[in-house]
Amino acid sequence: MIAQPERKIALWHLGVAYTAFLIGTLMGVLQVFIRNDALQLPAWLDYYQILTAHGVLLALIYTTFFIFAFFITGMSKSLGSFGPKVRLFSWIGLWVTLLGTVMATVMIIAGEASVLYTFYAPLKANGFYYVGLALVIIGTWVSSFALVGHYIVWRRKNKGQLSPLFAFMTITTIVLWIIACLGVVATVLFQYIPWAFGWTDTINVELSRSLFWYFGHPLVYFWLLPAYIAWYTIVPKLLGVKVFSDSLARLAFVLFILFSIPVGFHHQLTEPGISNFWKFLQVVLTFMVIVPSLMTAFSMFATFEISGRKKGGTGLFGWFKKLPWRDVRFTSIFIAMAFFIPGGAGGIINASFQLNEVVHNTLWIVGHFHITVGTPVAMTFMGLTFWLIPYLTGRRFTKRMQRLGFVQIITWSIGMLLMSTAQHVLGLMGAPRRTAYSGYNDHPSAMEWFDGIISNHVTMAIGGTILFLSAMILMYIVIMTMFVLPKAETPEQMVEFPLAESDMSNTPKWLENWWIWISIAAALIIIAYAIPLTHMIQHAPPGSKGFITW
Template sequence: MKKDLLKVNRKDAKLAMAHLYVAFTALALGGLAGLLQVLVRSGRFTLPAGIGYYQVLTVHGVLLGLVLTTFFIIGFQHAAVSRTSGTYSNKSRFLGWIGFWVMLIGTVMSALMILLNEATVLYTFYAPLQAHWIFYLGLVFVVVGSWIGGSAMIIEYIKWRKNHPGQPSPLLTFMVIINTVLWIVATLGVAGTVIFQLLPWSLGFVERVDVLVSRTLFWYFGHPLVYFWLLPAYMAWYVIIPKIIGGKIFSDSLARLSFILFLLFSIPVGFHHQLVEPGIDAFWKFLQVVLTFMVVIPSLMTAFSLFATFEMHGRSKGSKGVFGWFRKLPWGDARFTVPFIGMVAFIPAGAGGIINASNQMNQVIHNTIWVTGHFHLTLATSVVLTFFGIAYWLVPHLTGRILTKAMNKLAIVQAIVWAVGMSIMSGAMHAVGLLGAPRRSSYSTYGDASQALEWIPYQIAQAVGGTILFIGIFLILYIFINLAFFAPKGEQEFPVGETVEAAEKTPMVLENWKIWMTVLVALILVAYSVPFIDMIQNAPPASKGYRLW
């Protein structure tokens, strides 16, 4: 491998770090909002200065669910492409910076409206809740900025393919492109509802909006958003972790195929978030539930590949027995241990996802805080802990510093604190959700007295878990600042695994974009065209807007 591919170019590193600075700032502010939220829900704390509960809820959801994730992922992906496909051209780097600044301007616009209590519309900003038009315009900027940044990655991928005809692209670059394409296709839905419905509505150009169309376009985006979060974690699990443990990737072909399947089966499935809504025929809901469960296939492929890698590494170190490899893993290395905790958390998270997507079981937990607990296991544990694990080597690599032994130990402590806090908080959410506790309420004004009394222990448990999590946020911010500015100067590896020698040659059909994009478009048209026609032809009277404050 060429020497210039072993390290991210300094100019590209600055671009990636700019995204990470915004991401961790969002973590700090969104984490504080989350702490206030669980304290209010406990019934023993009142927000000061007239701040509303739903205002805090919106800040928490938008900053952590959208800003933290999008900026971290794009920053990581810029670094990954630069590391594996070569230094960015000036054009690509310029596009990356344009995308960053457009996203940042949009973030500031939307955040300002939330803080001014002009956009208390929650993370999902469902109509008929209405926000200030600047909030919606800010969202447009964030999405368009992400497209511009993504185009830089696609340009570099195309350049690599032209320079290496007949060869499969670097695996990590290929995964980045899959996730970028997924994001662009998925955000067409949210861009459509914001530009053509919510923005004109908030400006007063139209008096009403079609709520069902708006929600359908949101969830066309909302479910693949989960995979946009998850696939960068899978990149680390597939490509980075094998190198860290001293092993090799089990199969390049299997990894590429699993990512293609995630692309195909993550987008045309939004109806499983709308199972209780009228206006959508049961057949189309059933079809999308079936497509949702197809995602189990690449998930199981991923689990098989990971544990095959672990076992092969253990056998090479002399392990014996069914689980002997487990003792050979580098448990003292935060770069491995922290993401591994995220992997383990994905087991109950995936089981909860099956319940959420199941037509009849969904009736039990729909719009209860069970869904929030599931959300915190998937995004806030599996994904976020993996992001932290990535940061522990990526940040010092990009800043020319090293992960010291002290920071490594603190990182493991941080992950344990996070896992304990999340187990308590998410466990309480799942449990009280089964008792019917509502998803987005503070509980203080919801339900009868007997319900409120029954929920009190779970509310307190959520506050305890949320407080422990806030300690975990403080620790990760301390580590991030240390690695970015104060850690000793040095060379920190950007680990990229190699495939085992015995693996089958990667077939080039896996990079035939004409085939996969045709299949993707066909699946989307099958899943959405007829239902959309029905929604428009049989549309009820459109809704006027209202606000939560």
């Protein structure tokens, strides 16, 4: 078991993560009922306020706090106990991030920031909303540097050695995160905050959008990579085998540093101010970042097959039956992976240049991120929660909890399948995203969208309701494992941190030479962004003053 101070830091992160999860999922279920016209909100509460809270609390806050809880635990487990400085900065990071979260949330609840989590200018929220978001980023940087510091100490003590796979992957994710945040920090500090507080009159809208999406795409990899870390380093242990290939796992992660950042324009394919050449160049780069995910798919199936065959599975698919389906820690992550197959395929479509016109800002996109971050990432985190909290609290994970865990992940899967399928189909038909209930004056096209067997408001509402029930079961499990269940007394009752062995004997040392990867990443970013961003600044139209349209 890891040292008590780290356990405490990680548990605080989990506490914040699940508080955000509780409020965020409640906001989610309210939305499906408003869209269904089954619920009228009181006058002081608006659909778009709820939507903003749902996005911020789940996509930004739940993920971020969970990720750091996982990283802190795993880094302490794989590199040893933190020194006093690392602990101190981990705490400071937590409090700064939390302060930012509270500030942003208060602004949303006060109705001062119904600008959604993408906060596109010139919608102008209260300046403290942007300050809150900036603090969230700064807080994560402090926590990140604490972990990087811990890693550097380890490297100094173990000169010439490759770091354990978990630590390598954590540092990769952090490097990616820090480079990615530069964009959002630049736009929030130099564009939004001066403008929101009235120190400047106008804002360069297209520049702010581009800087946001410079951050926005690697942001999704910041969510996804921790899930991949679990897939690569935790799953093999649950299956009783080693990591399939240490070097290929590291190579995949390095490719994410290179190709997940210079791709933000694929979120801006239908907008003006970026020429087709630069849009298409970033489309090509986006396709490069698919390759490490293809590698990951192979590694996962290979891990399953090797494990299943070791346990006596024969024939083409005999190994499949030998997988530990009764282990909720495994089954949850397996379902998460399965959802990522259509999720990833949908992502390729979104990025396919003009095909984006079919799906851009339709409900398809909403369906897409619910089967990427909303299930592959979130359900991996749920699968980790089942052992991470008891591991940290030293409590037992009882048979009853295991059964409830199964109910939770199965309900989440069913709810998500219903809701996201409806959203994908509706989106292809043309129904827009981010809208309260609307029939567009009963326009026949709009009526047609919601008339299908799958594509209707009821399917979405049933899906959303099941998801909310699932979320509440998870909250129950979280509270029980955190505060209530009996402490483990015998070794069999102890919950372990299932970290797989990874054979590094064939892993080349250059994979851990960060300067190579950071330099190539920087070069790619400059190639993809320098000219179009310079053009946006030099040939900027008169800026926009702020608008409060809610």
